[in-house]
Amino acid sequence: MEAVLQLESQILSLRMAIREGLTDEENAKLRLQELEVLDERRLEAQQHFECYQAQVSKAFNKKVHPCSFQMGYLILALRKAIVTTHKTKSKFTSKWDGPYVIQEIYTNGAYLIMAEDGLKIGPINGRFLKCYYP
Template identity: 65%
Template sequence: MYNAPANGLAEAFNKTLCTLLSKVVSKHKRDWHEKLGEALWAYRTTYKTPTQSTPYALVYGVESVLPLEIQVPSLRIAIQEDLTAEENAKIRLAELEALDEKRLEAQQKLECYQARLTSAFNKKVRVRSFQVRDMVLAVKRPIIVSGKKGSKFDSKWDGSYVVQEVYTNGAYKIVDAGGLRIGPINGKFLKRYYP
């Protein structure tokens, strides 16, 4: 709940879907459920940089036929119309046989893209590490805040706490002055306290 990157893929898709819906709904925004199909079609037929393909092509093995291509025949449609049913079936079978290779290639491209993004992000990250008995401050959690709204000038840090236990991957168990244990808590929610 406190670690938004854990839901990264779902959150990123929901943000994209909301952006698409905001472009196709009416002024009053009450018809969004009627426009959901159009928004999803637009998403599925749009070229994605990380995979260098469209989601539709990765599922079906062939690019989708857009309604415009039927009204104004494209070269692809003209070629398909001149084929017999048997020739068309052979071509489709060849496309489906190549689908696994196409998906594997897209997966490799996606992994390379994610590695480049991770590398760029990690260049800016400051690693925070603490030892047992270090004094730290912790970010105030929104769930702990009382019903009254605080000032925007209030500190977002709470504490002081003492690191009681160090876990792997940057997690810590902390204790306040009264002996109340908190944690495990991610190190990114802590900062060193200098009394």
């Protein structure tokens, strides 16, 4: 790190190089050294960024709990995911609708749910569902 600081103080603009009495070759060498130092700094920054991303993803994944349901489970579905056209009547109405029964399981976490009266609700993502405990 000290070598980098020394190089930075030595690297001069063309006007300053002429003023200091440096030849074009010496100035060109200093510029090449500066470029090499910049490549090293970029590599260090990239490594630091990758370590930071790994730490952030590890912290995020600690809080993620994968949830999977089996056929026949009783579940509640988020009301907004099912009915998006009408607004709720008051702020005290439940955000969850149900209970529903899981009819089919699709790939990528999608589920086909059915109401107790036999009405099938289209495929819904599993993140909008939670277990129902009577």
